[in-house]
Amino acid sequence: MRSKAGLVLAVAVALALLPQVAPTLAAPRTFKIAVVSDVGGRGDLSFNDMAFKGGEDAERDFGVRMVELVSKVEADYVPNLTRAARDPDVQLIVGVGFLLSDALAQVARRFPDKNFVGIDTFAQSIVKEKFSAQYPLPNLMDIVYEEHKGSALVGALGALLAAHYAKPHIGGVFGIEIPVLWKFEIGYKWGARWATEWLAKNRADKAFTYRKDFVLWTYTGTFSDIPKGYAAAKAMYAKNAVAVYNIAGPLGLGINQAVQEIAQSQKLRMGPPFWIGVDANQDWINPGFVIASMMKRVDRGVYYATRWVRDGQFRDLVRRTQGVVTLGIGTRIAGQLAEGISVSTLDDLDEFIRMGVQAERLTRKKVLPASPAEIKSKVKTMREAQPRWVWEAVADLEKKIREGQVTVPMVVTKPDIERWRGELGYRPGRFFAAAYRSPRR
Amino acid sequence: MRTPRALRPLIESLATVALGLVAGGLLIWAFGHSPVAAYRALAVGAFGTREDLLETLAFATPLMLTALTFAVGVRGGLFNIGAEGQMYLGAVGATFVAGMVPMPAGVHLAAATLAGMLAGALWALIPAVLKAWRGAHEVISTIMCNWIALHLSMYLAINFLAEPGRAERTVPALPTARYPVLSEESTLTAVVFVAVAFALLVYAYLWGTRAGYELRLAGENPDAARYAGVRPERVVVLSFVIGGLAAGLAGASQVIGRPPAWSLYATLGNVTTLGFDGIGVALVGRNHPVGGILAAVLFGALAKGGRLMEYEVGVLSELVRALNGIIVLAMAVPELWNLVGRRLGR
Numbered sequence: 126m127r128s129k130a131g132l133v134l135a136v137a138v139a140l141a142l143l144p145q146v147a148p149t150l151a152a153p154r155t156f157k158i159a160v161v162s163d164v165g166g167r168g169d170l171s172f173n174d175m176a177f178k179g180g181e182d183a184e185r186d187f188g189v190r191m192v193e194l195v196s197k198v199e200a201d202y203v204p205n206l207t208r209a210a211r212d213p214d215v216q217l218i219v220g221v222g223f224l225l226s227d228a229l230a231q232v233a234r235r236f237p238d239k240n241f242v243g244i245d246t247f248a249q250s251i252v253k254e255k256f257s258a259q260y261p262l263p264n265l266m267d268i269v270y271e272e273h274k275g276s277a278l279v280g281a282l283g284a285l286l287a288a289h290y291a292k293p294h295i296g297g298v299f300g301i302e303i304p305v306l307w308k309f310e311i312g313y314k315w316g317a318r319w320a321t322e323w324l325a326k327n328r329a330d331k332a333f334t335y336r337k338d339f340v341l342w343t344y345t346g347t348f349s350d351i352p353k354g355y356a357a358a359k360a361m362y363a364k365n366a367v368a369v370y371n372i373a374g375p376l377g378l379g380i381n382q383a384v385q386e387i388a389q390s391q392k393l394r395m396g397p398p399f400w401i402g403v404d405a406n407q408d409w410i411n412p413g414f415v416i417a418s419m420m421k422r423v424d425r426g427v428y429y430a431t432r433w434v435r436d437g438q439f440r441d442l443v444r445r446t447q448g449v450v451t452l453g454i455g456t457r458i459a460g461q462l463a464e465g466i467s468v469s470t471l472d473d474l475d476e477f478i479r480m481g482v483q484a485e486r487l488t489r490k491k492v493l494p495a496s497p498a499e500i501k502s503k504v505k506t507m508r509e510a511q512p513r514w515v516w517e518a519v520a521d522l523e524k525k526i527r528e529g530q531v532t533v534p535m536v537v538t539k540p541d542i543e544r545w546r547g548e549l550g551y552r553p554g555r556f557f558a559a560a561y562r563s564p565r566r
Numbered sequence: 567m568r569t570p571r572a573l574r575p576l577i578e579s580l581a582t583v584a585l586g587l588v589a590g591g592l593l594i595w596a597f598g599h600s601p602v603a604a605y606r607a608l609a610v611g612a613f614g615t616r617e618d619l620l621e622t623l624a625f626a627t628p629l630m631l632t633a634l635t636f637a638v639g640v641r642g643g644l645f646n647i648g649a650e651g652q653m654y655l656g657a658v659g660a661t662f663v664a665g666m667v668p669m670p671a672g673v674h675l676a677a678a679t680l681a682g683m684l685a686g687a688l689w690a691l692i693p694a695v696l697k698a699w700r701g702a703h704e705v706i707s708t709i710m711c712n713w714i715a716l717h718l719s720m721y722l723a724i725n726f727l728a729e730p731g732r733a734e735r736t737v738p739a740l741p742t743a744r745y746p747v748l749s750e751e752s753t754l755t756a757v758v759f760v761a762v763a764f765a766l767l768v769y770a771y772l773w774g775t776r777a778g779y780e781l782r783l784a785g786e787n788p789d790a791a792r793y794a795g796v797r798p799e800r801v802v803v804l805s806f807v808i809g810g811l812a813a814g815l816a817g818a819s820q821v822i823g824r825p826p827a828w829s830l831y832a833t834l835g836n837v838t839t840l841g842f843d844g845i846g847v848a849l850v851g852r853n854h855p856v857g858g859i860l861a862a863v864l865f866g867a868l869a870k871g872g873r874l875m876e877y878e879v880g881v882l883s884e885l886v887r888a889l890n891g892i893i894v895l896a897m898a899v900p901e902l903w904n905l906v907g908r909r910l911g912r
Contacts, residue, residue: 198839235751
């Protein structure tokens, strides 16, 4: 009660003291989309920034208006989604990131007239588990990505670089061992093996046979402890790995630190050693040393979803897909190409440098390691310094995947992961202990 | 006209709320928004519909408990700022019993609640013992314990309580250990009644029992208390344990009393800062258990209503947070004034 009284009092005082600002007139009914971030929020240079970018692209192309709701704590997810759903103009509510899965499942049930999309979520499977009578919810769509295919491309890229530079290994630093990461792991190893077969056929002079210890890999058990990424990567580079794939989010900064140490001690301006980015285009973080990134185009997901809602296809799509839409390489949705996985290119870089510039403005912290022009020229130089056949082979694999000539295994179950590890390399190295015991320069 | 003594703190608090809102309004105005529209959105967002009101109460629930932790400390002459860490351990304790120890319905919910409260109280015993028998200043020891609790809780959550296949959080509370959701339209559960009941119980204890009187006496005037035969160690331990129980319950409430996750995030993201926020709430509530309940509702309203203010008026989320801070500062003024006066007067 007292807070109400306080509010009344304050409003009265404010009215007396301040010149009136004209309240904004209610605009004519617009098609609004709402993007609800996870706790990473604006400026994460990854999932959330990409989702907002997708919303901006949709604003530009479809004339919709985007409203942004940034979640500060986990308890904000439900109220933020609810807030957006209660706006009569909002037709589509996007929840960014798997952390919002529970909240999406709950709120979507309460607002059957609104359309909900989760990026990288598993909200429908929560509905199936908890409210099986309502499964699949007709107004809820999970958009997921074919990470195994993208991982195969960068696995091939790594193996081709190993052939070119005559290095014995490539590496992968993983987060906590959850089934989602198995998709990355087996895709990466499968791509590396594919590259050895390609070499045997096309570049016999560089060919080598795939060994089960060719891919070094470590599950660090964390998605936040950056020093563990450093320790794991350091051990891999000590074994002369040509490139290390980051599959642990922020641990990429630890991998980068390991690369940076080598670069400084040997006065390198460019890799090898390289590392490989994930999710967003991370090539700008250390230009010249990030050979490429496996991109999950969150922005595309938001963009497509908006289009499907605008064109009235959304519910039909949900019905036909049980509410789970997969974007990847060569994926077609409703008869149209809708892709969401790619290896970063030089052209993608501009968008992400812009994102970095925006983040710098937002956080008032230095984000970009150099000026945009300098970053771009360094990345360009690095890419051109690699032989053309390396890039051509990766493009060849992408084409074969797109046309269905090869199938990248998608591994999400225990028996499958056992079988594929048996085939492509079983034992994870104990790099940690080694790295701590004998620090090497 | 004379105002009755009991109403004075209420009036003081109300005046400072108004002062804080005016100052916040100036800030909103300086950034080119209409303070009137912003505050209208704030009020509507917090209390506009039944659903908003319930969600406001859901945000208020843990705050009234962590406020109690600080308030009981101050009443006993202590600056217990360890609610944050005690709350983490409470969440961990509740998660363990609720998610991993199957029990019959009814018993399970009570056991999980008690486990959270006891874990919070046990953690509070560390600074209590250090203070009572070693004279270690509780501000230092509780801050240190907060950090230890943070990392300990994350370690336990990731390594022992994690749900296989879901790296981001712990096992969810089993259905038998969940407080009933009061209405589908909000995340408020029956745990709010437990929180209010606990606050009232502490009020009855402090103002209605001999031990409670001794605790308050030691806080008001330690010398007089000692002269009267009150054992200071007892008061220190008692006020820490009560505070720890409250903080532990606050942590538990976010696991077994808050949908949709019903679990603790591995980063502790769904509980962090609730303990620190409680300090501001306690100051506004004049370190009184009942005042704390009212102040918690106000803070819950800011958290909930600020959302609509951002959404409708476009007040940046950072500005919403600054506004929270200004109101807290303004509202803390009378209590700080009293504290400083008491310290200087001694």
